[in-house]
Amino acid sequence: MTTSATPSLRCPDTASDYATQCAGSPATWALIRDRHDHQLWQVHGPRMAVAVKVASGESAARALVREAAALRAMPPGGIRVLHTADDVSCPEPWAWLITPWAAGPTTWDTFKKLRDNSGRDEARRAAVELCMAVGRLHTAGWVHGDLRPHHAVHTTAGVRLLSCTGASRIGNAVSATYLGGLVHLLSPRLAAALESTVAGVVLDPADEVYTLAAGLWWAATTTWPLAYADAGIDSSTMTAVELRRAIATARISLASGAAHSWPEFLAPLRTAMAQTPSDRPSALQLADQLKTVQL
Incomplete structure (x- = not known):
């Protein structure tokens, strides 16, 4: 993994592997947002660019789980869920979500x-x-x-x-x-x-x-x-x-x-x-x- 910043949270290996599979290799990782309980990464490779969200702690993890569930159920034309995983019942809850990167101006x-x-x-x-x-x-x-x-x-x-x-x-x-x-x-x-x-x-x-x-x-x-x-x-x-x-x-x-x-x-x-x-x-x-x- 090539990164542009030193993160405060560690991206789970499984999330990293899936993101690289989606983006293609070699993949470049850029840390777009880094807060104490969640991160947003942009992963760019020869196949596509993806967004990787990582959350740690009960509040942030449950919020990311809700977002993943909503994206899966929302109508076509929005953001697709490529991969997601979570464990909000363990002593240190965590979750991650991979979607295509939305390229363009806000x-x-x-x-x-x-x-x-x-x-x-x-x-x-x-x-x-x-x-x-x-x-x-x-x-x-x-x-x-x-x-x-x-x-x-x-x-x-x-x-x-x-x-x-x-x-x-x-x-x-x-x-x-x-x-x-x-x-x-x-x-x-x-x-x-x-x-x-x-x-x-x-x-x-x-x-x-x-x-x-x-x-x-x-x-x-x-x-x-x-x-x-x-x-x-x-x-x-x-x-x-x-x-x-x-x-x-x-x-x-x-x-x-x-x-x-x-x-x-x-x-x-x-x-x-x-x-x-x-x-x-x-x-x-x-x-x-x-x-x-x-x-």
Whole structure:
């Protein structure tokens, strides 16, 4: 194994062997993310590039097991599971997962030119692609659970949605450990549901459309879609739990976006977030609305 960094965790030999078999030999390993309880490796070889996720400890291992199970059950067109293994019952729980590497820019990356006051066409195209990918997922009866512009990769074969630990079938309760993803992108209704003491939060596509619009707003502006300052809130000093409780009150107004260089792009996003869940457009309808935004 050729590596580009010294890891804090050891990749199991079986995972290493499978990754090399998939990628082909010689394979080059690059450590993309290294935290105390999980890693992400990119393994590149003559056959293909694969992603290897390794998790250690009960919380991280169970999260990776949930992601592997979700990926196996989710509709075609997403990330395929090539190999996976786990042991969450031993004294030191562990898990690993191998999938094809999703090659391409994230939605956040594609918005860079827009944030630099150019590249409107590229950003609009990426936004439409993401909305359509989410719409297809919802149509197939699934919700992602942690949409954000860094979790969607625009590949030559279409959008690939990453970080599917929170994914679930529509109508099924999510894991008790589910926290809702990035708190700034939570709809007030979902934030309130997560604050409730009643077990068994069920994700709704309408709340995910809110998160979808909020994430695109963030990618376009680098600012959060809620007007925290107008509500007297300094979000940088609050914990995620405190902020979630504030969002759950539904008393924080949406940012206007009027000062942005492309307010026409922000308008359908703001409308989607402002509407009540029952009146909110579907992800596919939001895609259609964004297609008509003037460059």
